[in-house]
Every structure is written in structure tokens, then in C-alpha cells.
Amino acid sequence: MAASAGTTPGLTTPAAMTPAATTPESERDVDFQEHEKILSPDFLSVAQITEMLAEDVDGVQRKLEKFLNFKNLQTCLKEAILLDYYVSGFLWAREMDFSVIQYSKFMTLLDMLLHNLKTLHMSLEDSIKWLGEVMAEIRPSHSQKNEEWNIFDVKQANAIIDYLKVSLFQHYKLYEFLFYSTREEIVIGTEQVIEIVKPSGCLFPDPLEEGISFDIYSAFIEPPPTLDTEMKGLDQEPGPEASQPEDDTSDTDPLVGFTIEDIKSVLDQVTDDILIGIQTEINEKLQIQEEAFNARIEKLKKA
Secondary structure, eight states: OHHHHHHHHHHHHHHHHSOGGGSHHHHHHHHHHHHHTTTOSOSSOHHHHHHHHTSOHHHHHHHHHHHTTOOOTTTOHHHHHHHHHHHHHHHHHHHTTOOHHHHHHHHHHHHHHHHHHHTSOOOHHHHHHHHHHHHHHHSOOTTOOOGGGOOSOHHHHHHHHHHHHHHTGGGHHHHHHHHHOOOOOOOOOOOOOOOOOOOTTOSSOOOGGGGSOHHHIIIIISOOHHHHHHHHHHHSOOOHHHHHHHHHHHHSOTTTTOOHHHHHHHHHHHHHHHHHHHHHHHHHHHHHHHHHHHHHHHHHHHO
């Protein structure tokens, strides 16, 4: 029993003095978990990335449109810009020949930069500083002992920073405007009433006034009230006393009471008056022409 009592403290003391977190294996697990939290959760799953790798440019766009649940690309400018942002990033990563895990972390990086801009309202300086801290964690360094933590090498990390500089940071104000500024929808249109032709089965056509506006009809076509009263007065039948003189004047001959000689004398007098007037006018014109010719002849004689 003494031996057993002596061994028990010997076994329990190291366990009490050396906690589990201080062992090399436990330190390695903690560091691995910290690195796993970087750029997590993934923006796209491994299965989604694998599907897009088998597609062309149009196929990648259709897949991302489906994964992001964008349904109003034709009318929503915001969705169209975001889709172009992600598609361009994925195609650039394809040119860099990334692995699947590198695709996943790079697309997550693109999404988190927009998340910081949209939700946290990060300024351009803060976003650049945040990117520097993230890239320092996911690129290899001398202190890292596990190569699985080295998601990107130094060349790839520098290429990612250069790409983000020309794709996002140079247009940072535009992306801020996209997320922060509200745009009003301006709808400009006019209403027009179009009258269609009635079917052939209609017995009677519409009157003319239904084919034009009421203002034009009432101003130019519809007779004024004064004209209506005048038309009513004309429509009334004349009395027997008013109609009798008209009948008498229409039946009498205006030449009654004149003889043929009287008519000849009147015609001769009218003809003489007309001829005298014409002759006088001709004589005056001839006299004017004669004076003009005489004046020319005198000028020629003097010359």
C-alpha cells in the first residue's frame, strides 16, 4: 500500500503541473484553428467552384447568377455590377491557375471586402490596412511550421494585392455610391386613348364627333345657340299672306308693257355709250404714243 500511495502522487503531479494546452500537440491544434478562421465561412463551396471550373465565361456568369440568387439583372444596376465584380474575380483566379482551396479563399476575400464596405462602412485606408493584415496571415512566413496554412505564396499574394488595387480600390468611391446612395426611379410616360375599329358585325357606324376630341367638336362643329334659333325660325312654314306675294312676283313677266321699239332704243343707247367710251380711251392712248414718238424724233434730230 505504501508503494501504491507513493506512485499515485507521482502520476498525478505531472498532470497537474503541465496542462493540456501547453503540450506541443495542443499548441499546434490551437494555431491551426486560428488559421482556419481566416476568411471563413467560405463564400462559395468546393462543389460550386468545381462546377464553375468546367464552364466557359458565359457559363460562369450563369452559375454565379444562380448561386447569388440574382433575378433582376435586366433592371437592377446593383445586381449587374456585383455579378460583374465576382465573375471578373473568378476569371482572374482561373488565369492564375489557383487550386480549389485558393479559389475558395480568394472569392471569400472579394466578398468580405465588399461586406466591410457595405456593412462596416470601412474607408479606403481601413480596407487597405485590413487587406494587409489578412494577407500577412495567409501567406507563408518563417514562424509557420505547417505548410497547410500557407494558402498563397508570396508571388500569389502580391498578385492578389495588385488585382484588388485595379479592380476595387481604384473605384472605391463608385462602390460607396452603389451601396450608400439612394436612387429615385423616374418614370416618364404619357397616356393616350386609342379608339379601335368596331367589328364588322356592327350595324351602324359611330357618328363623326366620336372620332375627334370633344373640345374640337364643341368649338368648331357644334352650332352655337344663336344659330339654333335662326335655324328654327327658317324651318317654320311662312303664313299664307307672306307666301302670296312671292307667288305673284314669280309668275309676272318683267318686260310686260314694253314694245320691241322701246327695247331697241334702249339697247342702241347703251351700245352707243359703251362704244363712245371705248373710242375715247383708244384716242387717248394713241395720242400718248404719238407724243412719245415725236419726242424721240426730236432727240434724234438734235443728235
